[in-house]
Amino acid sequence: MRKLTAITFAVTVLFGSTINSVQVFADSKDDLQDIQKQRQDIKNNLSGAQAKIADVMAEIDDLNEEIQRVNEEISQKQEVIDQTDNKIQGTVQEIGKLQQEIAELQDDIKKRQDILEKRMSSYQKTGGSISYLEVLFGAQSFTDFISRAAIVSTITDSDSELIDQLDSDIKTVEEKKLESLNKLDQLNEMRKEQEENLAAIQGKKQANENSKHKLEKKQSDLLTNINELKSKDSNLAKVESDVKASIAAEEARKARELEQKSSGTGQPIKNVKGKTITVTATAYTASCEGCSGVTKTGINLKANPNAKVIAVDPSVIPLGSVVYVEGYGYAIAGDVGSAIKGNRIDVFVSSQAKALKWGVKKLKVTIQ
Numbered sequence: 001m002r003k004l005t006a007i008t009f010a011v012t013v014l015f016g017s018t019i020n021s022v023q024v025f026a027d028s029k030d031d032l033q034d035i036q037k038q039r040q041d042i043k044n045n046l047s048g049a050q051a052k053i054a055d056v057m058a059e060i061d062d063l064n065e066e067i068q069r070v071n072e073e074i075s076q077k078q079e080v081i082d083q084t085d086n087k088i089q090g091t092v093q094e095i096g097k098l099q100q101e102i103a104e105l106q107d108d109i110k111k112r113q114d115i116l117e118k119r120m121s122s123y124q125k126t127g128g129s130i131s132y133l134e135v136l137f138g139a140q141s142f143t144d145f146i147s148r149a150a151i152v153s154t155i156t157d158s159d160s161e162l163i164d165q166l167d168s169d170i171k172t173v174e175e176k177k178l179e180s181l182n183k184l185d186q187l188n189e190m191r192k193e194q195e196e197n198l199a200a201i202q203g204k205k206q207a208n209e210n211s212k213h214k215l216e217k218k219q220s221d222l223l224t225n226i227n228e229l230k231s232k233d234s235n236l237a238k239v240e241s242d243v244k245a246s247i248a249a250e251e252a253r254k255a256r257e258l259e260q261k262s263s264g265t266g267q268p269i270k271n272v273k274g275k276t277i278t279v280t281a282t283a284y285t286a287s288c289e290g291c292s293g294v295t296k297t298g299i300n301l302k303a304n305p306n307a308k309v310i311a312v313d314p315s316v317i318p319l320g321s322v323v324y325v326e327g328y329g330y331a332i333a334g335d336v337g338s339a340i341k342g343n344r345i346d347v348f349v350s351s352q353a354k355a356l357k358w359g360v361k362k363l364k365v366t367i368q
Contacts (some may be wrong), residue, residue, distance in 0.1 A: 007011060042232055045229055046226060056215050070205045128291055252321075272318060276366040279365050281360070282347075283347050284346045285350070297332070301348060
């Protein structure tokens with residue numbers, strides 16, 4: 001049996017890094033079945049890879065939604081932080097104003113203290129007891145001075161009211177100052193907490209971005225594998241076609257031998273290789289009335305509608321030989337017909353419309 005050249009090809013299994021070299025000897029139907037099985041395995045792997053890509057794309061879509069949600073949350077947190085900053089600035093300005101008020105009040109207190117001292121001096125000149133002045137001017141501080149002055153029964157009501165007002169003003173300012181400082185502490189604590197929350201959210205965003213990058217890398221790898229598998233399947237498809245042609249040629253050769261034996265010659269027609277003859281060519285299909293669809297040499301035309309086969313007179317063109325037909329291409333002389341006699345051939349076409357379009361032609365046939 002005629003051997004074809006061994007064809008070496010690599011089949012890459014999805015997610016496997018090993019490429020196995022497989023020797024395919026396209027010389028039998030077993031080889032054809034083996035190739036078809038390998039193609040089916042590749043198709044299964046392709047289906048699995050495409051399903052995984054669909055899952056990865058769904059995960060990426062979910063991550064994009066999560067990233068969008070986190071971005072919105074970051075925007076909201078930043079807006080709150082900006083508002084807190086504005087409150088802090090307002091509180092700082094408020095404390096500054098209070099400090100100015102305290103300074104003004106302290107200046108006012110000094111002026112009022114001078115007024116009280118003058119009044120005390122005036123009181124002494126008008127016969128007041130020197131012991132009272134000693135009590136007042138012996139004070140160690142202004143607060144002490146006020147306390148001592150409060151007990152001096154000879155001080156006028158207006159002086160007492162003046163002292164009370166000063167004492168009230170000082171307490172009010174100190175309370176406001178303390179309140180502002182407490183408020184500032186609260187705002188600073190709030191700002192710290194908000195920044196920590198923002199940092200946590202930004203960390204989550206980065207983690208999501210990293211996960212998305214990994215998924216996109218996985219998707220890219222899957223697409224690469226799919227393209228490789230498609231390439232291998234394409235190569236196998238060509239090998240499968242060659243195997244089918246080889247099997248058909250071998251079957252045609254056997255049929256030719258049988259035909260020659262049945263004709264009683266027992267010898268093949270000699271000296272026809274390379275011979276060019278002019279023939280009348282018509283066309284036929286596998287669906288004609290009474291046709292089985294299987295040629296004299298066993299080629300199933302219905303199963304192979306694109307096969308290049310011609311019907312010949314075996315006494316002119318040997319059955320099973322490869323020929324080149326003008327306007328048709330390379331073909332196998334694989335069939336006979338009751339009307340095909342002498343320099344006449346029928347070319348096989350896939351449809352009645354193509355047969356009608358072909359019509360009747362005068363052309364050259366070269367036996368290979």
